[in-house]
Amino acid sequence: MSRILLVPGRGRPKPEHWLRRWADANPHYRWAPYPPAPPFTLAERIAALHDAVTGGREVAMTEPAVLVAHSAGCLSVAAWAADQTGATALVRAALLVTPPYIDPRLPSEPDGHPDDGVYGPVPRARLPFRSILVASRTDPYTTFAQFEEYAADWGAELFDAGDAGHIETASGYGPWPAGERLLAILHKGPS
Template sequence: MTRYLLIPGRGIPFPNHWSRQWARAHRNYTWAPEPPGPPYVAEDRVDALHTAIAASDEPAILIAHSAGCMTVCLWAAEHTGPVTGALLVTPPAHDHAPRGRLPFPAIAVISRNDPHCPYDDGVQLAHDWGAELHDAGPVGHLDSKSGFGPWPEGEKLLARLT
């Protein structure tokens, strides 16, 4: 059975955020880690993700939002495990963002008007990671503030990784 690990960004997703809705709707979706509050400490997040991945030999699909995308890429640069794919949703642009090719299939969802990542930077991240680029259009940071509670398009993208 495939596990789905939700990797949060810097803050705590609001209750109506698509990731929270997915966690409530699906028994086999778990947080890695349970959404902590700020500050974002990369080493702690990578350790928590590694613990979650290593907890089972069952295949895992990673679902990351914002800074959670950085957590996934940092984990992939240092560890291996039964990860079969990743949905990387609106990664932030950072000079220190991991740029190595991911060892598993990935889809990078890039917004045309994300306040945390110019579109061209997101396209470059997707390319560097070897991820399929999904141009989400002008969806902001694809979070509750941008009007995203439900996100059926994301569920369709996720289904392509299974």
């Protein structure tokens, strides 16, 4: 059995959002970090994710985690994994849903706007755990070809969600049965 850690995007998911619905329906799921208001910086997101994966200073975790990330939360997962080589052994898998595309040629901007949540280039190294990247053909932040780049770089399986927008409330996603099936595959682990 694995722990489920929910990694939100920049904003607070609305009550109808699939990520919020999953949290409400499954009290044992944990936020990493709790949805921001105002948004956290990337460093704060990475620290919160690290504490959730490892148990922080109080408890050492031995049960593997499955990460469920949406939007900018996917970028937090990639940045955390690039920086935490030892702790990544505590992650069984990740479901990465519609990460926004950031051009890898962009320079790092440590003095960027605090609402950005992510600064500079996104780590493109292969993730050290199984991952499924959910791609939409009509996402306003990322083209399908850019999703394919992320999947190839991160070593993720690509799931084509079709014309699904950003897979959030505005795109009609409250319930998301396909996402629940993908999570069940990752939660079960290798056959």
